[in-house]
Amino acid sequence: MKIIVCIKQVPDTTNVKINPETNTLVREGVESIINPFDMYAIEEAVRLKEKYEGTVTALSMGPPQVESALRESVSLGVDEIYLLSDRAFAGADTLATAYTLAAGINNLEGADVVLMGKQAIDGDTGQVGPGVAENLGLPHITDVRKIEEIDGNGYMTVQRLLEDGYVRLKVKLPAVLTVVKEINEPRMPSLKGKMRAKSKEMKVWTAADLDIDKERIGLSGSPTWVTKIFTPPKPKGGKIFQGETRDTVSELLDELVKGGIPIKRGGGK
């Protein structure tokens, strides 16, 4: 089985702090990491490989420094790594990104399963997975929380997380899946994997290597334009109650009722 996992390198927002005076992000020393949701996609891809045999290829689009993210994926069990990197790809919105990644997947002559995280923690859109599927003409399933099985006829059964439960779906491969955290617990890189990651050959493809319409990539392939970026207003200092529990609770509830907040308070005084 051929598995492609699409990953994104993102700033590690875990370490992002807000400067209390300027109310702006403090970005000094913010490291780049593999998008956390993609870590689950990598792990799931490697588990599929271990269960059903095959290869796992990691694919990413971005500037040259994304190499470190792809190498890290090798230490986690990925076999082959490809980077789509070209100044012409810069500025891509989700439409252009999906188009470009799909072209990369086509260059790899497709896959049985394409996996990625449900969204990236910088953009938080979750739009690239379905977009890649559309460009490849494949079905997609988002928010997969479990891959139950792949049967002998090439049908995959998955559980997809919804707001009020989950739905079990059966799809004929090839298909594109995006995964949530619940799907697995990613392993730590092995020593052998780390060694392999260092020596692994990474293939870089530019726009010229892909079968694409140059108009449809990067900024020129992006219908959406960011016109303004701002920091959300800082929350005003709240009202903090301290003291005897019975009093603090009662003061809080009084305050809420005074503020017109619909908390029903029962019979007592």
Next chain:
Amino acid sequence: MNDIKVIVEKCVGCGLCIKACPYVAISLVDKKAVINEKCTLCGACVDACKRYQAIVITRTTFSGQKVAAYSGIAVLAEHRHDRLSSIVPEIIGAAKVLQKTLNKKLSAILVGKNVKHMAGEIISYGVDEVWMIDNPKIDDFAEDVHASLVTDILLEKKPEIFLGGGTVMGRSLLPRVAARLLTGLTADCTELEMDPEAMILKQTRPAFGGNIMATILCKNHRPQMATVRHKVMKPAKKADDGHEGKIVEMDYIDIPDSQVEVLEFVKEDTNTVNIADADFIVSGGRGLRDPKNFKLIEELAQALGGAVGASRAAVDADWIPYSHQVGQTGKTVNPKIYIACGISGAIQHLAGMKSSDIIIAINNDPNAPIFDVAHYGIVGDLFEVVPELVKQIKGK
């Protein structure tokens, strides 16, 4: 050719662009801004440099649809289990605000099996036309079929704006539709507004876990598409005296076969699980110390008629299933009241609940970061405070 350039003569070396750049792609060299290869052309610096206009992005965009051929607003009437989703009145509410400026027709797309009975309700919210395909072949969860039919309807009806819910379904279906139509889509918007002069939709959304907000335009492509974050927009009210609207049946459109077979829907206890839909959420974190103490959280949630949330720490410790997790790697929620019990307030948790209307923190550490975003807080032992809350709310 698309590029970003610093006009050296105009740059005063103020460094505002450096602060604005989310990708650490700008530095000062000899008191002038220099942009390195980490730049993604996101445009944050251009906005930051409005005063000096020293950074410019030149761009061309692939030719889009004939903008003038598109008119009016359409919304996706999402539904499940024979009922309209609770987000639908919210999307219609947002659309009606836009309609005031745009002054064009408001329509809804309703696709599925046995959906006709929902059309009247949609109209009563103030919708002018319901573009409907009602066919037993269309399963609730056959999203590929929905995507295909929605695309066909949009191609025929050509609305200039198309809005869907920022729900699991909406955020899966609309990207597929946008990719087929080759137009822009903005995810999970928290603010929508018409630019009254250009008559373009200004779409504002949080990014970087809610740490920054971005306003996005789709100038040359139609429809301008967005998903709307649940529980943010003010829902439309049903008109008392009824609203005149008509149902347009579009059943001449071919229904494709689904490539996905729906085996079963498994409902989880919605009273406490469905945090996306709840007005009240009570969340527990590491401070609970033991999984069995989630019972306290449940009792408070039940007393309020709300749902149970959890921090990542509690989920990772297997105290409660993942579907309850609020935060960056869990769900983003927007309840009327969010009560955080024994949650310190790591930035990843705040990303998932910061935009709640009212945040109440209960924590024994007065320095916990959760108090920085809380509107109200009680410094105290949650094992005393939570039961006392339940007691006083129930009035025993």
